[in-house]
Amino acid sequence: xxxxxxxxxxxAIFACSPVFGQGGVVPVGQMIPLSCMEALVEVxxxxxxxxxxxxxxxxxxxxxxxxxxxxxxxxxxxxAKVEKDFKVASGVSPWDHEVLQFAATLYNSPLAQTLEKPGxxxxxxxxxxxxxxxxxxxxxxxxxxxx
Numbered sequence: 001x002x003x004x005x006x007x008x009x010x011x012a013i014f015a016c017s018p019v020f021g022q023g024g025v026v027p028v029g030q031m032i033p034l035s036c037m038e039a040l041v042e043v044x045x046x047x048x049x050x051x052x053x054x055x056x057x058x059x060x061x062x063x064x065x066x067x068x069x070x071x072x073x074x075x076x077x078x079x080a081k082v083e084k085d086f087k088v089a090s091g092v093s094p095w096d097h098e099v100l101q102f103a104a105t106l107y108n109s110p111l112a113q114t115l116e117k118p119g120x121x122x123x124x125x126x127x128x129x130x131x132x133x134x135x136x137x138x139x140x141x142x143x144x145x146x147x
Contacts, residue, residue: 030053030054030057031053032049032052032053032060033060034137035093035137036060036095037049039078039081040052040064042077043071044077045067045074060095061098061099062098065098066106069103069106070115072118072119072122075103075118075122075126076118076122079122079125079129088143088144089140089143089144090135091140092129092133092135093135093137093140094136095137100126100129103126103130104127
């Protein structure tokens with residue numbers, strides 16, 4: 001009797017839980033965009049790849065922008081990577097463009113008071129790159145290889 005009631009209780013909990021109530025499947029991470037993985041490695045945050053796999057693809061650029069605006073060193077490394085791509089391909093990838101737009105928005109919002117100021121030179125570079133033309137990632141990748 002005791003075992004049966006425990007089983008019934010666990011079944012009820014799992015059935016009511018938003019995580020387990022959907023066929024008893026625990027959600028797993030998804031593939032993250034190549035641009036995101038590349039950026040995480042570039043700034044030294046590759047250990048967060050698993051975390052980013054749980055962030056919806058459409059929200060990935062905003063999450064990465066939030067990450068780099070809280071770490072001046074990561075922002076500097078990321079901007080150097082994007083600037084290098086810009087010099088090679090005369091543009092930035094769509095994913096990088098979104099990251100740059102979100103980061104610029106964060107620095108121009110009330111949240112900026114909670115962020116470490118990156119300095120005028122980095123802010124200028126961020127704004128300039130956020131205005132760069134958007135080039136498909138495939139074009140940037142092929143130009144990196146040939147250049």
